[in-house]
Amino acid sequence: MRHGKYPLIITFLVPPLLLYGIFVLSPYLQAFQISTTNWLGYSAHADPVGMANFRTLWHDGQVWNAIKNNAIMLAVVPVLTIALGLFFATMLNMGGRKGRAGVTGVRGTAVYRMVYFFPQVLSVVIIALLWKEVYHPNNGLLNGALRALGLPAPTWLGDPRTAFWCVLAVMVWSNVGFYVVLFGAAMSAIPRDIYEAVMLDGASRWTTLRRVTVPLLWDTVQVAWIYLAIAALDGFILVQQMTNGGPNFSSDVIGLRMYETAFGSESKFGYASAIGVVMLFLTLSVAVLALRTGRRDRIEYS
Amino acid sequence: MDRPATTAAETPEPSSGEDRRPRRELGVANAFSHGFLLLWSALTALPLLWMFLSSFKSDSEILSHPWGLPGALRFENWSRAWTEAHIGRYFLNSGVVVAGSLTLTMLLGATAAYVFARYEFRGRQAVYYLFVGGMMFPVFLALVPLFFVVRNAGLFGTWTGLMLVYAAYSLPFTVFFLTAFFRTLPTSIAEAALIDGCGHFRLFFRVMLPMARPGLISVAIFNFLSHWNQFILPQVLMQGDDSKWVLAQGLTALAVSQGYQGDFSGLFAGLTIATLPVLAVYVAFQRQIQTGLTAGQLK
Numbered sequence: 001m002r003h004g005k006y007p008l009i010i011t012f013l014v015p016p017l018l019l020y021g022i023f024v025l026s027p028y029l030q031a032f033q034i035s036t037t038n039w040l041g042y043s044a045h046a047d048p049v050g051m052a053n054f055r056t057l058w059h060d061g062q063v064w065n066a067i068k069n070n071a072i073m074l075a076v077v078p079v080l081t082i083a084l085g086l087f088f089a090t091m092l093n094m095g096g097r098k099g100r101a102g103v104t105g106v107r108g109t110a111v112y113r114m115v116y117f118f119p120q121v122l123s124v125v126i127i128a129l130l131w132k133e134v135y136h137p138n139n140g141l142l143n144g145a146l147r148a149l150g151l152p153a154p155t156w157l158g159d160p161r162t163a164f165w166c167v168l169a170v171m172v173w174s175n176v177g178f179y180v181v182l183f184g185a186a187m188s189a190i191p192r193d194i195y196e197a198v199m200l201d202g203a204s205r206w207t208t209l210r211r212v213t214v215p216l217l218w219d220t221v222q223v224a225w226i227y228l229a230i231a232a233l234d235g236f237i238l239v240q241q242m243t244n245g246g247p248n249f250s251s252d253v254i255g256l257r258m259y260e261t262a263f264g265s266e267s268k269f270g271y272a273s274a275i276g277v278v279m280l281f282l283t284l285s286v287a288v289l290a291l292r293t294g295r296r297d298r299i300e301y302s
Numbered sequence: 303m304d305r306p307a308t309t310a311a312e313t314p315e316p317s318s319g320e321d322r323r324p325r326r327e328l329g330v331a332n333a334f335s336h337g338f339l340l341l342w343s344a345l346t347a348l349p350l351l352w353m354f355l356s357s358f359k360s361d362s363e364i365l366s367h368p369w370g371l372p373g374a375l376r377f378e379n380w381s382r383a384w385t386e387a388h389i390g391r392y393f394l395n396s397g398v399v400v401a402g403s404l405t406l407t408m409l410l411g412a413t414a415a416y417v418f419a420r421y422e423f424r425g426r427q428a429v430y431y432l433f434v435g436g437m438m439f440p441v442f443l444a445l446v447p448l449f450f451v452v453r454n455a456g457l458f459g460t461w462t463g464l465m466l467v468y469a470a471y472s473l474p475f476t477v478f479f480l481t482a483f484f485r486t487l488p489t490s491i492a493e494a495a496l497i498d499g500c501g502h503f504r505l506f507f508r509v510m511l512p513m514a515r516p517g518l519i520s521v522a523i524f525n526f527l528s529h530w531n532q533f534i535l536p537q538v539l540m541q542g543d544d545s546k547w548v549l550a551q552g553l554t555a556l557a558v559s560q561g562y563q564g565d566f567s568g569l570f571a572g573l574t575i576a577t578l579p580v581l582a583v584y585v586a587f588q589r590q591i592q593t594g595l596t597a598g599q600l601k
Contacts, residue, residue: 008502009421012413016473017429019410023451023470024436030447088342091335114588115343118350121584121591123531125550126573129557133356134349139566141352144368177346182596234440237533241554255442262446263538269446276443283440 035273046270053274063275066245066252067282070233073168073253074286078228080172082221085179088116090209092180093187094195113184116177124174128241131170132157135242160250163243167251170238175231179224186220187213226290233283254279350577356570364566376567383556383572391545392552393576399461399548400529403468407525410469411476412518416506418477419484420492430481436474445538452539459542467539468529476521483517484510523587523594530580549576 035053039046057063092109119127134141135156143153157163190213198208214221236255239245245252245260258279262272356364357379358372384390418430448467449458457463487510495505511518533550540547544555553576560569584591 004502005421006423008506009417009423012417012506013429016410016414016433016477019466019470020433020436020473022455023448023467024444024473025432027444027447027451028436028439030451031443034446084342088339091339112339112343113592114585115346117588117592118581118584119346120595121527121580122577123533123550123553123580125531125533125553126576129553129569130349130353130573132557133566133569134352139365139368141349141368148369173345176342178595181592185593185596230440236442241557255440258442259445259534273443273446276440276445279440280443284438287438 031273031276034270035277037270039268039270041267041269049270053271054278056271057274057278062249062252063254063257063278065249066254066257069164069252070235070254070282072164073171073232073235074229076168077171077175077232078225081175081179081228082224084172084176085183085224086209086214086217086221088112088176088180089183089187090205090213093184113181116180118177119174120178122174124237125241127170127174128238131166131173132242135166157243158247160247163247164251167235167238167242170242171231171235175228179228182224183217183220186217190216222290226287229286229290230283233279233286254282353570353577354574357567357574359567359570361564361566364570379567379571380575382565383568383575387552387556387559387568387572388544389549389552389556389572389575392547392549395461395546396530396549399464399468400526402461402465403472403529404522404526406465406469407472407476407529408518408522411473411521412480412511412514413506414473415477415480416484416510418481420510430477434474434478436471437478441471441534445534449538457539459540459546461546463539464536464548467535468532471535472525472528476525479521479524480514480517483514487513519590520594523591527591527595 034046036048036050037046038049038052092112133139137143137153137155137158140156142156146153154162156166194212194216195208198212203211234255235253236259239251239253239256240259243251245256254275258272258275261268261275352368355372358374358376359370359379360373360376363370363373414433418426418433452458452463452467455463457466491509491513492505495509496502500509531550532548536548536551540551544551547555553572556569556572560566
């Protein structure tokens with residue numbers, strides 16, 4: 001039976017390995033090397049400068065400003081998205097408590113789920129361009145409503161005090177539906193009799209959510225946290241398309257800083273790669289942190 | 303992580319009329335929860351509905367009455383976006399690129415995953431982790447060297463280049479997901495087939511691939527959406543020649559030119575044209591898409 005196994009292994013494994021090696025592995029490895037050079041523009045000339053890029057980076061106010069914004073996203077987006085996701089998933093899966101008959105979802109669950117999830121399949125570019133128009137100071141949906149109500153109409157994306165928060169809101173908006181479905185799927189795996197027992201004991205909805213549902217969903221919440229944290233460290237497309245980091249860098253993010261450094265007017269490839277390396281370490285440490293702090297015993301239903 | 307098979311919407315048993323007090327309290331709570339659910343539905347649907355309606359408005363209607371309905375069904379906005387902003391062409395381009403990249407991803411991903419799942423050889427673990435480790439890296443880090451790798455390979459500004467790069471960056475997740483899936487399939491059938499004299503290649507194409515269909519569909523949906531919505535890679539690797547752009551690039555260009563010309567209705571029409579097919583596919587396959595995407599995250 002072992003006969004003829006190696007031809008298959010080689011034909012099946014070599015093409016994907018080649019593709020992966022050329023377009024994924026080698027760029028990543030080169031990036032580390034480039035980050036220690038002063039490579040500028042499209043010339044072939046690059047001198048090794050050691051850690052100089054990283055030293056410059058340490059004192060680069062624009063990079064710190066972008067990292068600060070990502071840090072705010074990191075603190076706000078996962079918490080808000082998970083909270084809203086859990087809230088709506090609870091409503092949909094067990095909002096309708098029908099007497100003693102058990103715990104059921106509210107009417108129209110499937111329709112709600114379909115509507116909520118839709119932003120997830122839309123391209124982020126479409127979401128960004130659409131919301132840019134929603135926030136439009138003159139003919140946007142938002143200010144149209146505010147004017148009709150006789151309220152003042154802010155400039156939203158044009159105001160350095162609000163621009164960043166407007167982008168952050170869109171980030172939450174586009175993610176909540178996905179986590180409603182994700183948590184909903186995990187909730188439907190929890191045995192119904194647990195909830196029936198909790199109900200008989202007279203626990204309120206809030207207690208049920210906090211003491212029963214969340215602990216039982218902990219694994220899923222942790223996965224959600226990691227993905228949202230990684231998304232919060234990105235935010236490139238939304239920011240680039242909605243504000244391009246402005247006004248006055250108030251909504252800048254680290255991904256946009258890197259992109260502008262590499263492909264903007266200056267083409268500082270060495271410095272941009274150094275920013276990329278920093279991004280990698282930020283992403284990795286956030287993921288490791290989430291896994292470490294969130295570790296709990298896994299609960300298995302018999 | 304376990305994927306639940308049951309759905310949340312179990313049929314409620316008819317409730318007995320015994321417990322009246324909790325029921326009234328629940329009535330209030332139900333109204334409350336429905337209120338929030340409806341609010342979020344409105345928040346989600348309203349911008350999209352507004353985009354759709356605005357695509358029929360004239361520019362002056364958009365400027366003076368953001369909340370008003372269009373006075374007429376102005377399909378000329380759509381045709382303007384389709385022809386003048388070349389949304390039609392970009393649509394086709396995206397289709398060509400995704401068709402190629404998705405085929406390549408699925409073929410290479412499935413074959414590699416099958417080897418990792420079913421064959422023992424020296425260094426298997428190491429190669430597997432090398433592959434899957436790519437999931438952890440932010441694509442930004444690779445952008446600069448990737449630009450030169452693609453350029454030196456003579457693939458800069460070509461669809462072939464995009465297809466290969468999309469496929470390469472989708473491989474880690476695809477291999478990870480499908481390896482786990484192939485491991486769950488029973489080994490007895492494969493052994494029986496080999497004893498009956500079925501070759502290793504025939505076994506894969508005739509027996510294992512058909513058995514892995516549910517997993518293949520999930521990961522294909524996941525990859526389709528991520529390739530279709532790809533923006534950063536084409537932005538870097540498909541600069542210049544705008545006749546080869548993909549849809550996301552075309553839309554951003556439309557948004558920029560709309561900014562100069564004030565052609566709001568054209569922008570809304572372009573966005574709507576780009577959204578409708580996704581919406582149609584989504585409504586038709588929403589169950590599979592939802593499970594496919596969420597199963598993708600729960601690895």
